[in-house]
Amino acid sequence: MFNTNPFDAVTALISTDIQQGYIILMAVLVFLGTVLDMMHKKSAKYFSLDTEKNNKNAKRSVGAGEKAGLAVAVAANEILTSAEFCSTKRRLSHMLTMYGFILFVGATATMIFGWSTDALAAQLWHIGAAMLCVGGYWFWFFIRVDVAAEGTKWYHLVKADMFILSLLLTATFGLLWSYLQSTGNGGAVADMGWTTLFFVLFIISNTFLFSTVMWSKFAHMFFKPAAALQKRVAHADGGALNLPQDFDLSSPEVHAKFPDIPEYMGKNPVDMGPGIRREPPNHY
Amino acid sequence: MPTFVYMTRCDGCGQCVDICPSDIMHIDKTLRRAYNIEPNMCWECYSCVKACPHHAIDVRGYADFAPLGHSVRVHRDEEKGTIAWRIKFRNGKKDMELLAPITTKPWGEGHYDLASAPAPTKEVVDTELLYNEPKYVAMNDNALMTLESNGLEMKEGVYY
Numbered sequence: 001m002f003n004t005n006p007f008d009a010v011t012a013l014i015s016t017d018i019q020q021g022y023i024i025l026m027a028v029l030v031f032l033g034t035v036l037d038m039m040h041k042k043s044a045k046y047f048s049l050d051t052e053k054n055n056k057n058a059k060r061s062v063g064a065g066e067k068a069g070l071a072v073a074v075a076a077n078e079i080l081t082s083a084e085f086c087s088t089k090r091r092l093s094h095m096l097t098m099y100g101f102i103l104f105v106g107a108t109a110t111m112i113f114g115w116s117t118d119a120l121a122a123q124l125w126h127i128g129a130a131m132l133c134v135g136g137y138w139f140w141f142f143i144r145v146d147v148a149a150e151g152t153k154w155y156h157l158v159k160a161d162m163f164i165l166s167l168l169l170t171a172t173f174g175l176l177w178s179y180l181q182s183t184g185n186g187g188a189v190a191d192m193g194w195t196t197l198f199f200v201l202f203i204i205s206n207t208f209l210f211s212t213v214m215w216s217k218f219a220h221m222f223f224k225p226a227a228a229l230q231k232r233v234a235h236a237d238g239g240a241l242n243l244p245q246d247f248d249l250s251s252p253e254v255h256a257k258f259p260d261i262p263e264y265m266g267k268n269p270v271d272m273g274p275g276i277r278r279e280p281p282n283h284y
Numbered sequence: 285m286p287t288f289v290y291m292t293r294c295d296g297c298g299q300c301v302d303i304c305p306s307d308i309m310h311i312d313k314t315l316r317r318a319y320n321i322e323p324n325m326c327w328e329c330y331s332c333v334k335a336c337p338h339h340a341i342d343v344r345g346y347a348d349f350a351p352l353g354h355s356v357r358v359h360r361d362e363e364k365g366t367i368a369w370r371i372k373f374r375n376g377k378k379d380m381e382l383l384a385p386i387t388t389k390p391w392g393e394g395h396y397d398l399a400s401a402p403a404p405t406k407e408v409v410d411t412e413l414l415y416n417e418p419k420y421v422a423m424n425d426n427a428l429m430t431l432e433s434n435g436l437e438m439k440e441g442v443y444y
Contacts, residue, residue, distance in 0.1 A: 057376070086297040086337055158314050227292060242355040243339055244368035247383050258383040265365065265385050272365035275391040276335060281298035 001182035002126045003119040005111045006174070009181055010199065019112045026210040033213025034222055040214065043223060051230060059238030070232045078228035087280070089143055096135025097167070103128030104171065126178065132171035136164060162208075163216035169205035177202050285344035286326035287333060291317050293340035300332035300341060309341075334360040334367065345371070362391065 007019065038044045062070070077083035082098065085091035107125035110116050145154050152158075157165065177198035185194070213219055234241050247254050249269045255262045261269070287309070289300075294317040300309040301318060308322040309332050318341070320326055333341045345356040353374030360367045365387040371380045404415070418428070431438060 084295060084338075086295065086299075152313065160314050160316060241339070241357075242370060242372055243357045244359050244370040244381050244383070246359075246361075247364075247366070247368060249364055249366065254383070260384055261366070264388050269365060270390065271363050272387055272390045273363065273392070275362035275387070276299070276303065277337075277362060278392065281302035 001178055002123050004178070004182060005117075005122045006125070006178040006181055007108075007111050016112070016114075023109055023112055026206070029211045030213050030218065033211070034219045036214045037219045047223075047226065047230070054230070054234040054237070054239050054241070057234075057239030057242065062233055062237045066236060067233060070236060071229055074225055074228045074232060079225050084228070087143075090139075093135045093139045093143055096131045097139070097164075098135075100128045100131025100133075100135060100171070101167065104132060104174075126175070129171040129175045129178075132167065133175065136168040136171065139164065140168065159215065160217065162212055163218050166205050166209035166212070166216075170202065170209055173198050173202035173205055285346075286323035286328065287320050287341050287343050288323075289318050289320070290340045290342065291315065293338045294318050294336075295338060295340075297337065299335040299337060303331045303335045305329060305331060330358065334358055360386070365391075 010019065082091050082094045085094060103124045105128075107121045107128055110121045111125065115121075141154050144152055177195060180195040180198060209216075209218070231241070238245075247258075249261055249265065250267060255267065296311050296316040296318060298311060298318070301311060303309075306322075306325050306327070308320055308325050309318055310321045311317070312319050318332075328343050330343060333343055339357065339359065343356065344352075345354060350356065350371055350373060355370075355372045357370050357372075358367065365385055367384055367386050369382040371382075372378070
């Protein structure tokens with residue numbers, strides 16, 4: 001199962017051209033959905049207004065080199081390691097889902113466009129789907145239902161769940177379809193048996209996932225990094241979104257400006273450790 | 285003005301929900317972001333503003349300490365044990381900062397160990413005084429604190 005390209009068997013029913021056309025159509029739908037989402041929510045307009053406001057508050061200008069450094073920091077923290085999550089469980093679940101999705105989509109494109117016929121592509125496709133399932137079901141059945149997160153029953157669906165649910169179903173139906181193909185119990189895809197059913201469900205959930213970008217939170221993969229970079233630039237240019245600066249408590253300038261600090265805390269205060277964050281928020 | 289949440293900064297962690305003394309900060313079931321469910325019951329205690337790890341909650345300060353259009357932002361740094369405020373007027377020029385300690389010992393340390401305190405005698409229980417009174421109230425060798433005992437005099441007028 002893990003070494004077999006599940007799309008090979010589909011070629012008997014659907015030609016490679018149509019399969020490739022479908023992938024391109026999905027990419028176009030994601031692009032269109034993101035653009036429509038931006039137009040509908042006017043997010044690009046508000047984003048540029050925010051940038052203008054931040055530039056007005058700036059105390060110094062941030063150079064291109066420094067901006068590139070900040071972009072690397074965004075990539076290392078917010079993108080690659082999902083560092084903005086306070087909850088470790090949410091963070092791990094997000095990373096499993098994210099990397100699973102990247103592997104899954106990358107391997108699908110590789111296999112359908114024939115970039116590589118290596119068994120590695122099929123293995124990565126299965127690993128990606130499995131990671132999506134682990135991260136996704138962990139979120140759906142354990143994190144989301146926990147009162148510390150949202151306290152929503154697993155069967156209670158809202159519009160915001162369109163993305164996670166279609167993503168989960170895509171991975172699940174994909175794995176089931178591949179499993180049935182490998183055992184041979186469900187027949188071939190062209191046989192109109194169980195294998196065909198799960199293939200059709202896989203295609204439906206896939207199409208739903210990529211065609212509902214305007215209404216789901218799919219587009220967050222584009223705007224989250226942009227917002228994270230905007231925030232980092234705002235802190236670097238001294239405007240700091242009107243927040244107070246990060247004072248160094250051992251600095252003599254800070255001692256001169258705020259004499260309470262050395263008087264009550266000493267000239268080189270110790271790390272006080274976490275306060276209210278010693279206990280995770282779970283009282284609702 | 286009551287608190288409000290910048291939805292794009294909130295990640296729905298629930299710190300504000302936990303800390304709100306009025307229980308009016310809730311997580312929206314659809315958007316999974318915090319919001320003030322009852323703004324007219326908010327007394328602007330700033331607890332949620334300080335507790336928010338993403339600075340996603342804001343309050344418009346009263347016009348008696350800064351003219352309208354200002355910004356009052358706060359950063360409570362637990363590791364440093366300080367709280368920092370920044371008040372910026374709408375002209376962008378008057379920009380004030382304040383830094384103050386909120387603890388002098390690491391969090392969770394320095395609590396009185398009640399379990400190791402000796403049990404009160406019957407006489408102590410029968411008095412009208414509360415636990416450790418007048419020792420903890422007077423702080424003056426069990427005599428009441430007075431202006432005289434502190435070498436102070438009552439002065440007329442407002443002098444603080």
